[in-house]
Every structure is written in structure tokens, then in C-alpha cells.
Amino acid sequence: MGFLNVLHIKLRQQTVVKLQACIRLLKKLEDICLSSPLQPAQSNLYEGKVILAPMVKLGRLPMRLLALKYGADLVYTDEIFSQQLKHCTRTKDDRLGLVNFTCGDFHLFQTCAAERKKVILQMGTNDPDEALEAAKLVQNDVLGIDVNFGCPTPNAELSQTGAFLLNRPDLVVQILRKLVNNLSVPVTCKIRVLPDIKETLELVRRIESTGVSALGVHGRLRVERRNVAVRVNEIKAITEAVSIPVIANGGSLEYINTFDDIIHFREKTNSLSVMVAQSAIKNTSVFRKNGVLPIHKVIQDYVTLVS
Numbered sequence: 001m002g003f004l005n006v007l008h009i010k011l012r013q014q015t016v017v018k019l020q021a022c023i024r025l026l027k028k029l030e031d032i033c034l035s036s037p038l039q040p041a042q043s044n045l046y047e048g049k050v051i052l053a054p055m056v057k058l059g060r061l062p063m064r065l066l067a068l069k070y071g072a073d074l075v076y077t078d079e080i081f082s083q084q085l086k087h088c089t090r091t092k093d094d095r096l097g098l099v100n101f102t103c104g105d106f107h108l109f110q111t112c113a114a115e116r117k118k119v120i121l122q123m124g125t126n127d128p129d130e131a132l133e134a135a136k137l138v139q140n141d142v143l144g145i146d147v148n149f150g151c152p153t154p155n156a157e158l159s160q161t162g163a164f165l166l167n168r169p170d171l172v173v174q175i176l177r178k179l180v181n182n183l184s185v186p187v188t189c190k191i192r193v194l195p196d197i198k199e200t201l202e203l204v205r206r207i208e209s210t211g212v213s214a215l216g217v218h219g220r221l222r223v224e225r226r227n228v229a230v231r232v233n234e235i236k237a238i239t240e241a242v243s244i245p246v247i248a249n250g251g252s253l254e255y256i257n258t259f260d261d262i263i264h265f266r267e268k269t270n271s272l273s274v275m276v277a278q279s280a281i282k283n284t285s286v287f288r289k290n291g292v293l294p295i296h297k298v299i300q301d302y303v304t305l306v307s
């Protein structure tokens with residue numbers, strides 16, 4: 001073989017190697033593009049916040065407005081299932097200043113201008129496509145979308161949603177990634193802790209990798225009820241494992257009766273924010289920096305709001 005032929009073959013081999021490197025680089029770029037969210041995570045929205053936690057039946061518009069009146073920074077809706085939400089029709093009631101998402105003759109979600117930049121819709125789902133379809137319908141009327149991976153009830157078991165997805169981390173990641181990559185509002189989720197702290201930390205790191213803006217943590221296991229002490233140290237360990245804001249939850253019965261208690265719970269758990277459920281049921285003015293109000297005054301304020 002002549003010198004020129006050898007040179008030619010060598011050059012062709014080098015070209016092939018270079019082309020292969022280019023293809024690998026393009027593939028990497030494609031991966032990055034596919035996994036990069038429509039908007040960067042807006043973590044600061046969830047920093048230093050005192051939040052009304054999601055509550056089925058209770059976390060409707062009147063209670064959310066009451067919590068905001070007393071000083072809550074953000075309010076979560078009750079859990080709304082993607083399966084139902086995707087069938088809703090959006091209508092405006094100009095007389096009452098309401099936006100209604102109606103399914104049949106039932107308002108699944110009602111909102112208004114006063115909570116526009118403060119309300120997070122919590123969704124129950126186990127299907128990435130359905131979750132996206134439902135979230136797209138409401139994203140212009142809410143601050144953010146949260147997915148509930150913390151519900152331990154028999155209904156959640158039946159529908160395989162909530163905390164019953166915590167042992168299916170691939171599906172958790174698929175749902176969150178689908179939402180983060182395709183919505184124009186921040187996405188968060190709420191979890192419970194797992195029996196093995198190592199598995200919990202692995203899970204939260206995977207959740208963080210989806211690009212969610214914050215992580216709500218109810219510091220109890222799926223099988224634990226309110227009579228079991230909240231796992232403060234596990235919430236703390238989670239805050240050390242991720243760099244997105246952690247919203248600590250589960251402190252109502254042991255720790256939280258006043259606004260100052262909320263701040264102490266935040267410090268105790270090393271979290272950036274706290275969400276409160278049962279203490280807010282007991283007296284929604286728990287969010288007041290100047291102290292809780294007598295319950296008759298809270299009832300008066302509630303009645304004024306709904307009338």
C-alpha cells in the first residue's frame with residue numbers, strides 16, 4: 001500500500017472518530033435541552049414563607065383568603081385530582097369577581113384576584129400526561145402547581161396516588177419532570193418520609209433533579225398518624241441533602257400555636273419555610289405576627305369574607 005493510501009485511510013479514520021465525538025456531543029445537548037424546564041426553578045418564591053397547608057374540604061377559597069388576611073404568605077388548595085380537573089370548564093363570574101373551574105355543576109376550584117399571586121393548586125395524580133393536561137388548564141390562574149405524594153388515606157391507596165407513589169420513584173420523577181418541562185409556573189411536591197432515611201435522601205435527591213422549585217416534607221411515615229411525634233431530625237437531614245427550599249410540615253400538634261412557634265419550628269427543622277394545617281384549623285389567626293385572635297373574632301372575620 002502506497003504512502004498516500006495509508007494517509008488517506010488514517011485521515012478517514014480520524015474523521016469518523018471526530019464525527020462520532022460530534023454525535024455524542026449532539027446527543028448530550030439534546031438530553032440537556034429535553035430536560036431543561038420551560039422556566040428556571042423559582043426557588044426564592046418558597047424561601048422564608050409561612051404557608052397554609054393543603055387540606056381536603058377545608059382549603060377552599062374562604063379559608064385561603066382568611067389565612068392570607070392574617071399574614072400567610074402562600075396558600076395551598078385542597079388536593080384536586082387531575083382526572084377530574086382535566087374535564088373542568090373555566091368560567092368567570094364578574095359579579096362576584098371569581099374564576100370557577102367547574103366539573104358538571106360542581107366548582108372543583110374557585111379563585112379570585114386577591115389570591116392570584118399566592119395560591120398553589122395541589123394535584124393528586126399518578127399519570128404524567130393527565131397531570132400536564134390538568135395543570136395547563138389552571139396554570140394562568142395560580143402561582144404554582146404542587147403534586148401530592150403525601151396522602152396516606154384508603155382513597156389514595158385505592159387510586160394509587162399520594163404517599164402510595166413514594167415507593168415508585170421512577171413514576172414520581174416522570175410526573176414531576178413532565179410538569180417542570182412543560183409548564184410556565186413553578187412546580188413543587190409534598191412528600192412523607194420513608195422508613196429508611198437513606199431511601200428518603202435518595203428519593204429527595206431524585207426529586208430535586210427534576211427541577212422542582214421546592215419540596216414540602218410532612219415529617220411522618222405513611223403509616224403514622226398525628227399521635228406519633230413529627231420527625232424533626234429527618235426533615236433536617238433532608239434540608240442538608242438538597243439545595244432547593246424545604247417546606248417543613250407536621251408540627252401543628254406538638255409545636256405550633258402562634259406565629260412565633262411557626263418560626264421556631266422552621267429553625268428547629270433547619271427549613272426555609274413552614275406549612276401549617278391543624279393549627280390553622282384550630283385558629284386561622286395563627287398566621288398573625290401580632291398574636292392569635294380570640295376565636296369569636298376569627299369566626300366574625302370568616303363570615304364577613306364569605307358574605
Ligand SMILES: Cc1cc2nc3c(=O)[nH]c(=O)nc-3n(C[C@H](O)[C@H](O)[C@H](O)COP(=O)(O)O)c2cc1C
Nearest residue numbers: 053054055056078079148218250251252276277278
Ligand atoms: C382535614 C385535613 C385535610 C388534609 N388534606 C390534605 C390534602 O388535601 N393534601 C395534603 O397534601 N395533605 C393534606 N392534609 C395533611 C396536611 O396538609 C398536613 O400535612 C398534616 O396535617 C400535618 O401538618 P400539621 O401538623 O400542620 O397539621 C390534610 C390534613 C387535614 C387535617
